[in-house]
Amino acid sequence: QVQLVQSGGGLVQAGGSLRLSCAASGRTFSSYGMGWFRQAQGKERTFVASILLRGGSTYYGDSVKGRFTISRDNAKNTVYLQMSSLKPEDTAVYYCAAQRYSGSTYVVRNYDAWGQGTQVTVSS
Numbered sequence: 001q002v003q004l005v006q007s008g009g010g011l012v013q014a015g016g017s018l019r020l021s022c023a024a025s026g027r028t029f030s031s032y033g034m035g036w037f038r039q040a041q042g043k044e045r046t047f048v049a050s051i052l053l054r055g056g057s058t059y060y061g062d063s064v065k066g067r068f069t070i071s072r073d074n075a076k077n078t079v080y081l082q083m084s085s086l087k088p089e090d091t092a093v094y095y096c097a098a099q100r101y102s103g104s105t106y107v108v109r110n111y112d113a114w115g116q117g118t119q120v121t122v123s124s
């Protein structure tokens with residue numbers, strides 16, 4: 001079992017930057033990849049970014065490409081989401097998640113463990 005604890009987030013003006021962190025503990029060696037998703041109020045949870053823990057390949061949702069960067073620090077078992085050029089439409093609760101088995105990293109149902117969520121609010 002993998003436990004995920006998130007930190008970061010908050011309120012920022014449009015055009016600003018924030019960094020989210022996700023610290024993993026437990027059976028982290030069994031994870032295939034890590035991802036970030038977000039859920040705006042009244043909407044479904046959607047894919048933001050993911051990174052494979054072997055090889056480090058990264059994937060991004062179309063709306064965040066070129067603005068967000070996912071990275072990992074294996075020694076700290078931590079994954080980061082650096083968010084830049086933030087827009088009001090980026091406002092949402094952000095969740096990190098761990099994917100245990102190979103498969104599409106874009107799909108919510110392929111993730112087995114979830115962080116507690118953190119609010120990101122971008123003001124115009």
